[in-house]
Amino acid sequence: MPERSYRQNCGIARAADLLGERWALLIVRDLLIAPRRFSELERRLKGMGTNLLARRLKDMAAAGLVVNGGLRDPYALSDMGRALEPMVLQMVRWSLQWVPIPANPDGLHFPDWDLLALKALFVPNADLAVPVLAQFEHGGWQAWVRIAPSSCAYGLGKPDTPSDVSFPCLVSALRSPAGILRQLPPGQIASAKKFLAAFPLN
Template identity: 35%
Template sequence: MAAREYGQYCGVTQALELVGERWALLIVRDLLVGPRRYGELAAGLPRIPSNILAARLKELQAAGVIRRVPHSRVIVYELTSYGRELEPVVLALGAWGFKALGDPRDEQVITPDAMTMALRTAFRPGVAAGLPATAYAAHVGAAELLVRVDGATLDVARGDGAVDLAFATGPDIRRLISGELAPERAIAIGVVEVLHGRVELLERFAATFHLAA
């Protein structure tokens, strides 16, 4: 029996043997945002050793979770249809882990892909469906995201564009998303800095993206 096998005949066991190794689900998390080159995956997981990244990619390929494909004369990694079935699992894990988040340690960072998935986890399509379409520029630490909400549809991308509200924040966005801080209070104590746009739209953002802590 291989060292990574648990010796049990069970769906949970099988899933852990496929994606339970360290870093594997974070690779899946980032690929749920979109295909990535090897260097992009490494940049998004700045503490992963290169040999571990290479090993995990090979293991996930062998398991049929990801594949290597040519794209614009370079090779990218993308999820297979089987791998994309992990999205609700990753979102549910994110919501579960959010309940245990405390203050970040000095060495912890927020990556664009991690923040994208956090927003997808917190998105409330039922609430958004009753609100006007809104575009936000969210500067969360080093992550700069263009967040478009149109009815029950959410689109999060890197880059610039026309927005209704641009704001800057940091890891303490957790306190806004959890409802611990009301939007006005978040602005007043400096957790959120409104860069331009209608300040009252932060209320709409907080209603649209919410996770119970």
């Protein structure tokens, strides 16, 4: 049992014992996207502090949520940790529906956080006969998203195979699809429309 525990015989309380500490879910968020080195997590979790980050990672490793192969290896989620993805995606959906986004948000933001939001928004489509691979590149940041009739996968960097459509910005593609479509080559329009239709914002 964690040092700070609700000490209640309830599944929600037991889960909160592991995940309810401040910053724990944000560590899960970042490691769901990709394995991270300690220095990278520290940069992305500004305000947390080195000692607290080290303690959280140690506690999460002891609980079986996080694995670390050695001093030079990145931290990654275990199978137990990755099993939290459906819950995290549902939290994203809940937030988009019930928690207003500030008109002028000034908080820290990394574009790969939007990949989780994209997966949360994905709507399966049995009529999508052929998978669509989209590439995103903005300010040196690169990522890809591949959709199929019932799945959505993503990764950082360039895709291993040629993409069907290349978007300049992930957020702009969703918020202003008409404007983005006008910027694309004619040969990418059909794939872009199929891709964007899988992620309704409303």
